[in-house]
Amino acid sequence: YSVNQEILMNxxxxxxxxxxxxxxxxxxSTDLSDTKFRWLTSYEDNxxxxxxxxxxxxxxxxxxxxxxxxxxxxxxxxxxxxxxIKYMYVDSDGAPISDIKEMKGYxxxxxxxxxxxxxxxWDAADGQKLYFFKILPxxxxxxxxxxxxxxxxxxxVSLLYRxxxx
Numbered sequence: 001y002s003v004n005q006e007i008l009m010n011x012x013x014x015x016x017x018x019x020x021x022x023x024x025x026x027x028x029s030t031d032l033s034d035t036k037f038r039w040l041t042s043y044e045d046n047x048x049x050x051x052x053x054x055x056x057x058x059x060x061x062x063x064x065x066x067x068x069x070x071x072x073x074x075x076x077x078x079x080x081x082x083x084x085i086k087y088m089y090v091d092s093d094g095a096p097i098s099d100i101k102e103m104k105g106y107x108x109x110x111x112x113x114x115x116x117x118x119x120x121x122w123d124a125a126d127g128q129k130l131y132f133f134k135i136l137p138x139x140x141x142x143x144x145x146x147x148x149x150x151x152x153x154x155x156x157v158s159l160l161y162r163x164x165x166x
Contacts, residue, residue: 020050023068027094038094040066041086048072051086053107057120062092065120065135069107083107087135103141105133 020043028035043050054068067087085105089098106124112133115121120135132144 020045020047021052021071023051023054023066025056025066025090025094027092036094038096040088040090040096041068041100053109055107055111057112057114059089059114059118059120063097064090064092065112066090067107067112067120067135085133089139098139101139101141103133103135103143105141105143106131 022043023040024038025040026035026037041051049070049072051068052071054066057065057067059065065087066089067085070084070086072084083104083106085103085107086100087103088096088100091097106126108122108124110122110124112120112122112135118137121132123130123132125131130146132146134142134144136142
């Protein structure tokens with residue numbers, strides 16, 4: 001993901017304040033003869049939303065999930081709960097094969113993975129609860145939350161952990 005590099009090169013680093021991050025993807029043919037570039041989002045420069053923490057997850061040889069968090073510059077709602085997470089499927093050429101879908105949740109630097117059931121899963125915590133987020137094979141999403149109590153179990157997910165505090 002990046003800001004509009006053309007504006008940055010033409011106007012200099014002073015232009016960075018109004019530029020918004022967008023998600024893009026490139027694909028290169030296996031014989032390295034062709035590379036395609038596609039913007040997947042179009043957040044407006046000087047707007048109040050941009051993309052953050054993008055990930056790409058291989059579902060199979062011709063299907064990938066691109067997922068990112070929307071970062072809002074609307075400070076009235078900032079920090080008031082889950083973020084907006086956007087995701088879409090692309091093929092091996094990077095061409096969209098689904099609409100952009102939305103769910104509430106958190107993304108982190110940890111990469112989502114595909115589990116044995118074909119679900120894309122990741123975890124995140126907000127200081128009070130541990131959450132497991134899932135995108136199911138049909139493209140719908142699910143959130144499982146566990147209270148921080150040392151032991152938690154919900155919907156087939158069980159967790160035992162210990163913390164060390166000095």
